[in-house]
Amino acid sequence: MSDDYQPDHEFGFHTRAVHAGARPEPTTGARAVPIYQTSSYVFEDPESAAAYFNLQEYGNTYSRIMNPTVAALEERLANLEGGIGAVAFASGLAAQSSALFTMLVPGDHMVASAALYGGTVTQLKHLARKLSVDLTFVDPDVPADWARAVRDETRLLFAETIGNPGGNVLDIEAVAAIAHDAAVPLLVDNTFATPYLCRPMEWGADIVVHSVTKFIGGHGTSIGGAVVDSGEFDWSNGKFAIVADPSPAYHGLAFHETFGSYGYLMKLRAETLRDLGGAMSPLNAFLFMQGLETLPLRMERHVSNAMTVAQWLSERDDVAGVRHPGLPDSPYAPLTAKYLPKGAGAVFCFDLDRGREAGQDFIRGVRLFSHLANVGDAKSLIIHPASTTHRQLGDDELAAAGIGPGTIRLSIGIEDPQDLIWDLEQGFARMHGNGS
Amino acid sequence: MTDLSPYQDPEVIQRVLHQARTVAIVGLSSNVLRASNFVGFYAARHGYRVIPVNPREEEVLGERSYPSLSDIPEPVDLVDVFRAPDAVPGIAREAVAVGARALWLQFGVISPEGVEIATAGGLDVVMDRCFKIEHARYIGRMHVLGFDTGVISARREAH
Ligand SMILES: Cc1ncc(COP(=O)(O)O)c(C=O)c1O
Numbered sequence: 001m002s003d004d005y006q007p008d009h010e011f012g013f014h015t016r017a018v019h020a021g022a023r024p025e026p027t028t029g030a031r032a033v034p035i036y037q038t039s040s041y042v043f044e045d046p047e048s049a050a051a052y053f054n055l056q057e058y059g060n061t062y063s064r065i066m067n068p069t070v071a072a073l074e075e076r077l078a079n080l081e082g083g084i085g086a087v088a089f090a091s092g093l094a095a096q097s098s099a100l101f102t103m104l105v106p107g108d109h110m111v112a113s114a115a116l117y118g119g120t121v122t123q124l125k126h127l128a129r130k131l132s133v134d135l136t137f138v139d140p141d142v143p144a145d146w147a148r149a150v151r152d153e154t155r156l157l158f159a160e161t162i163g164n165p166g167g168n169v170l171d172i173e174a175v176a177a178i179a180h181d182a183a184v185p186l187l188v189d190n191t192f193a194t195p196y197l198c199r200p201m202e203w204g205a206d207i208v209v210h211s212v213t214k215f216i217g218g219h220g221t222s223i224g225g226a227v228v229d230s231g232e233f234d235w236s237n238g239k240f241a242i243v244a245d246p247s248p249a250y251h252g253l254a255f256h257e258t259f260g261s262y263g264y265l266m267k268l269r270a271e272t273l274r275d276l277g278g279a280m281s282p283l284n285a286f287l288f289m290q291g292l293e294t295l296p297l298r299m300e301r302h303v304s305n306a307m308t309v310a311q312w313l314s315e316r317d318d319v320a321g322v323r324h325p326g327l328p329d330s331p332y333a334p335l336t337a338k339y340l341p342k343g344a345g346a347v348f349c350f351d352l353d354r355g356r357e358a359g360q361d362f363i364r365g366v367r368l369f370s371h372l373a374n375v376g377d378a379k380s381l382i383i384h385p386a387s388t389t390h391r392q393l394g395d396d397e398l399a400a401a402g403i404g405p406g407t408i409r410l411s412i413g414i415e416d417p418q419d420l421i422w423d424l425e426q427g428f429a430r431m432h433g434n435g436s
Numbered sequence: 437m438t439d440l441s442p443y444q445d446p447e448v449i450q451r452v453l454h455q456a457r458t459v460a461i462v463g464l465s466s467n468v469l470r471a472s473n474f475v476g477f478y479a480a481r482h483g484y485r486v487i488p489v490n491p492r493e494e495e496v497l498g499e500r501s502y503p504s505l506s507d508i509p510e511p512v513d514l515v516d517v518f519r520a521p522d523a524v525p526g527i528a529r530e531a532v533a534v535g536a537r538a539l540w541l542q543f544g545v546i547s548p549e550g551v552e553i554a555t556a557g558g559l560d561v562v563m564d565r566c567f568k569i570e571h572a573r574y575i576g577r578m579h580v581l582g583f584d585t586g587v588i589s590a591r592r593e594a595h
Pocket residue numbers: 091092093094117119120160164189191192210211212213223224225374375
């Protein structure tokens with residue numbers, strides 16, 4: 001074998017988390033991925049410029065559409081998820097809306113889990129109305145409900161690996177089979193599990209979306225998102241003329257025919273990102289790369305801390321329930337064993353045995369947990385969903401999403417677990433009226 | 437189903453990419469929106485001599501098109517095929533006859549019989565892979581569009 005050839009070796013997850021997408025920069029030898037803080041790129045000659053714009057050659061044109069620092073993050077994410085490529089966006093919600101916009105036309109229908117992140121529920125409803133697309137929410141735990149909701153116009157199924165904030169674990173294989181029976185893709189938001197805990201594509205998901213704002217970054221410094229494609233879905237099956245047919249938005253190019261399994265990602269980048277413009281900045285991509293390097297190490301600590309705290313909470317009399325899918329008595333225990341053997345994430349809810357006031361008192365009592373609307377930070381976070389993230393939802397939708405007036409959501413960080421338990425004790429003391 | 441992995445071996449793919457100079461593209465279309473045209477354009481841009489083989493074309497990408505491999509008046513290193521699988525055995529026989537060193541079958545062009553003929557004739561065979569993508573993965577710049585190359589290396593490349 002020539003010494004220059006890339007050997008046929010399967011690298012492990014930890015190695016790929018540090019190396020994928022980040023070869024040394026050939027001009028300077030820089031070992032870190034440089035921050036290419038540039039809006040645009042000088043073309044070698046008019047022929048090259050034309051080839052880039054025609055998508056005949058892989059090259060940089062303008063940072064709304066591609067950027068080398070962002071591309072390094074995209075390649076690493078795609079590699080870790082087991083996809084063929086990725087497109088990064090300015091936020092998780094920009095990634096989701098762009099993924100959907102690329103494959104939907106008016107008159108289509110989508111089926112989504114009712115137990116999604118509140119912001120996603122709002123986005124799907126709003127997007128459906130604006131695109132004249134029908135939307136059905138289903139109980140994600142019942143595969144038969146997914147199957148029943150599918151109709152001729154259905155073009156996609158959407159769910160989260162671990163629901164927020166109910167902790168529902170998706171039976172990915174079953175729901176993917178329902179999607180494929182209907183010849184439509186399954187899109188999975190894998191933000192809560194990260195590719196370290198679960199890789200939905202290995203179970204049949206076609207497209208994975210992320211809010212990289214969360215565990216992928218881990219530092220809570222930046223907002224970002226990504227769409228990863230398995231390359232397995234057949235866009236030329238007759239249901240997706242919008243992806244398969246010659247595109248008037250790209251001088252008649254038929255993305256799926258010309259680029260094969262890369263066609264959807266090409267269209268997502270060259271049309272949707274170009275036209276809707278929600279690009280990730282190079283600096284943010286750099287920060288997310290730093291986060292990804294330690295993802296496996298952090299996730300191990302996140303999940304073990306979360307289990308310790310969940311177990312401690314579940315033994316308390318003033319807690320009505322702990323909805324951590326890793327607890328042995330969780331209704332999701334069998335699905336957790338199958339899909340999340342390394343741990344069921346670090347975001348979960350518990351229910352105080354009293355109402356809204358108690359929830360707010362509890363939050364007043366803690367001092368190490370940060371009271372804010374985010375998850376997946378290295379720092380532990382706390383929120384009372386009924387009065388914050390989910391306040392836009394009506395009572396029925398709240399119940400469907402599994403939230404009660406005394407529900408508290410925790411995102412467990414990587415601190416010392418005994419300090420987290422100590423802090424939560426302050427919350428309980430405050431709730432019982434003897435806190436500081 | 438045929439086990440494709442022997443014909444998607446990274447080492448063979450890289451050897452073929454590095455050793456080929458003259459590439460005959462069977463089924464190369466002059467329609468600039470067809471995949472074959474993208475591949476031919478790309479190969480020519482990256483220094484390969486591209487020879488179109490297509491009885492329905494006179495000239496593609498500025499090169500004279502030949503009706504068949506046997507009509508090409510110069511040596512061919514690699515035969516890249518954009519044709520239906522049932523055309524492959526005949527193409528493989530011709531590829532052996534003209535002394536090509538490798539046969540490359542594009543996405544979906546799966547022909548166990550063609551592979552057998554080419555292998556028996558001593559050719560390297562790559563199947564159900566795209567020449568442009570594999571070049572872009574190992575030598576070109578596929579990573580600039582966020583595609584996973586699978587390449588992991590801490591070595592500094594010449595540029
Ligand atoms: C599960 C999940 N998906 C998507 C999002 C949206 O991501 P972003 O805030 O990066 O737009 C969030 C954010 O809270 C989330 O928790």
